[in-house]
Amino acid sequence: MNIKAGIIGCGSIAKFRHAPEYKGNPYVSEIVFYDRNPERSAELAELFDGSVATTIDELLADPSVQVISDCSSNENHHLFSTKALLSGKHVLCEKPISLTIEHANEVVEAQRKSGKKLMVDHNQRFTRAHQKAKEILNNGELGKILTFRTTFGHQGPEHWGVNKTNSTWFFKKDRSGFGVAGDLGIHKLDLIHYLLDDEIEQVSAFQGALDKVDENGEPIEVCDNIVSNLKTKQGRLGTAAFSWTYYGEEDNSTIIYCEKGIMKIYHDPEYQIEVITKDGEQVNYQLEAIQTNDNQTNTGVINAFINCVRLDEEPLVTGQDALSSLKVVLGILEAAETNSVVKI
Template sequence: MIVGIIGCGSITRFRHAPEYTANPSVEEIVFYDRNRERAEEMVQLFGGRTASSLEALLQDPTIEAISDCSSNEVHYFHTTKALLAGKHVLCEKTIAATVKQAQEMVHTAKKASKLLMVDHNQRFTKAHQKARAVLQTKELGDILTFQTTFGHSGPEDWGATKSNATWFFKKGRSHSGAAGDLGIHKLDLLFYLLDDEITDIHSYAATLDKTDENHHPIEVNDNVVCILKTEKGRIGTAAFSWTYYGEEDNSTTIYCQKGILKLYQNTNYPLLIEKKNGEKIYYALEAIQTNTKQTNSGVIDAFIHCIQENEKPIVSGEDAIKSLQLLEEILRQKDNGM
């Protein structure tokens, strides 16, 4: 299989390209970026070839699938064009800038009979998958409350430019700040773990510390704290931040009737269960992928598998819309001064 990648920033360099390279079903990668030098750099690192234009990439009959690794504001345009050109698409999050755009993308995928998968990678970790299985057995009883966090020192330490001029800080490009960069991953994870619908969300979003290349406060949020309620009456909290100036925190706790399930809080045991009777169960699973420690996320392998087996993706466009609806509500509440 030959695949194409749109956008050659850090997400391509550290995740998509190496994972495609490691997949035995992928013969070649074709890179496209508005900055031709970035695409050529990817070829030097991973082999393959570059496309002279977006149209050349999408009209190449040898390319079966596309990773849309462009910036948020153009996912809708690139992914829609790729689907209409007959390509399966793995779109980076957020799927689109608005729910309306995302709904149109899902409709286009169905019309074109092509797979549309979204890179909400938290569903793919072994600890999260094991946690979901444990929760579904009801051995801990019903879920009562929950809390989840995702924070690190910010995209200026991760992005291709390694500077405060990063597109993540521009409202017209990232659209949603830390909420869309980090928060949407954990919102999707809550849907996955709780197997429940989030029906109510109250949030505070603020710009507390980040500044742009001109030393002005950035145009988007760098911190968000949410209170959530589900259809089954569960309540919980979620926090997302670009100002955790120490170790990355990507932890979750689920409180149940008969015990507590802790995720990515213990270095040696990514999943820890503490039962009401005092028993503790430790699961020595793989550590979670971080910006400073890149491991195989499993996303690319799952994408390729779904194409080959004609299976529904673990994270569909419809799944991504549910999280994007909550993200829109977070941004609406900020705009309304809540």
């Protein structure tokens, strides 16, 4: 089966993750690139031996394009993903699925109407460590999950984005919407839902633009740090911290505390999972290196997306899953802005 893929938006995420992974997938024959900035699409088409669409409509009207990666900036996801689904394409949408619940519902509804696959790129579910962690938690050897803490932080998107400056769209409220909460936080909230097989239903939080400035030297319009308390439907309690100011080292760790022991994920540079039981026994797992901005390895996301199209399977991250995480992010931001406890 030969699949032709289209990519909307030719920034860093397309260049470093989507395009190379489509290129490396044996079932993908070609990539068609679209960006509102034609130099960018031309650059990636040359780099990955693909072609260029001059408009969105041209890309979506091409019957030979079966799958679309929506790598546009956050405020456009609901527009492009909805349109692509209704044009009969399978869609892999970057996270967050949208900036509002109303717009996210439009995307989910378009998927239902079109019958096409919609997967959202919450890539933490795909790492070997997180898959193994879920297996260990599911088999019950650690007993009931009681509490957890998770964090995700690095030195900020201005070191990763396509133009490597403080003018990055991630710092603009109208385009990024949620600051670090939507960039990094939403990934770990989705991961908690996945690992615990549970949903967060109550939150409180503090946020701030503590250190980042925009291209004019002014504090950015969105948060660069956010810290929250979380309670799930099944009564588990946890904390989550997300940051663009972890200068020196990225932190992507999660610790889950159970009746019979503790599981630490991405906590130790050598072992991706450490299990320490109640009676002091320790089991370490060496599975793979964590995907960081400086260490781009294959995320497995594109392969999983292509497989679910090819084999007609349910995506590992559905529109509904993405909607659940979006609701939690919006709740956390509301809690921080109103100094209150918010029910999701």
